[in-house]
Amino acid sequence: MxxxxxxxxxxxxxxxxxxxxxxxxxxxxxxxxxxxxxxxxxxxxxxxxxxxxxxDPYAVDRLLVSVHTELQRLNEELRTGERLVHLLGPLFTAIRSATGQPGPYRLVDVGCGLGYLVRWLATTNALGSDVELVGVDLDATLVGEADRLAREEGLDCRFVHGNAFGLPEAATVYVSTGVLHHFRGPALDEFFQAQAASAAHAFCHFDIAATRLAPLGAWIFHRARMRNPLGRHDGVVSARRAHSDETLLRAAEVPGIRALLYEPRGAVNPFCTTLRPVIGVRPHLEAPLRRVLGRDARRMVGPEHLAEATR
Incomplete structure (x- = not known):
């Protein structure tokens, strides 16, 4: 169970x-x-x-803001922003070259929580001034706190309470961090299908790599870095609930999308790998993305690669 x-x-x-x-x-x-x-x-x-x-909803809100604040510190230590930009930068470059259209482009962070990723991108301008940054979450309290922090920091980004796939403006790229393992069974398929049915050019979702050492690593790291019992508990459970590479690629391989996994489990050191992304691009974008990535494109594989590896 x-x-x-x-x-x-x-x-x-x-x-x-x-x-x-x-x-x-x-x-x-x-x-x-x-x-x-x-x-x-x-x-x-x-x-x-x-x-x-x-x-008590107010007590729950305070608790979740506290836990997400600790999660933000973990993201800072894990250099999550840099990891995402390593792929998002080339992805937006490929989109610019393939479409030939000027911006603005729009990045939508699904389940943004306190908006760490969006605020980090706004602070660093790592994706360029032609990329609009939007964070979306179903939790109104977290979105409100993310918006407060962004205004306090004077950042050019915005946060929306609601469904990321129901925004009036089309997303160019959907992203998320630590969200995929919350979706189980048909809900995971529906998550990817909603993006394929949208006008988005691509998605890039980072989640915990399902390695043998992930639960132990999560336990050690969360015990050392998180004070809240709920945060410690959920951090370890998240690692246990992480989807396998095969599950993610199978769910992400929907009509109109080329599903790719960056740094699959069998090609990395389990002692060093914490997060890895599943990427989805419109088929015409795969070749431009690989050209922009250069040698790093070898680390990006499709479902056929995993099928061969398991034979």
Missing amino acids: HQLEISDLITAVDPHSGHRLPVRRAEVIRQLRESGDEHAARIVAGLPTDQDGVL
């Missing part, structure tokens, strides 16, 4: 209206105990509720 992340259970949002829904603490505890996670159940049992047993 798959373990569950506490943060996925203590908030609920109506998918159509975006309005927050009440969450009963007893129901969350029941789900965690049924998954065999008594430790997580004890963490949730300590969260405050109202007289009807509904989790």
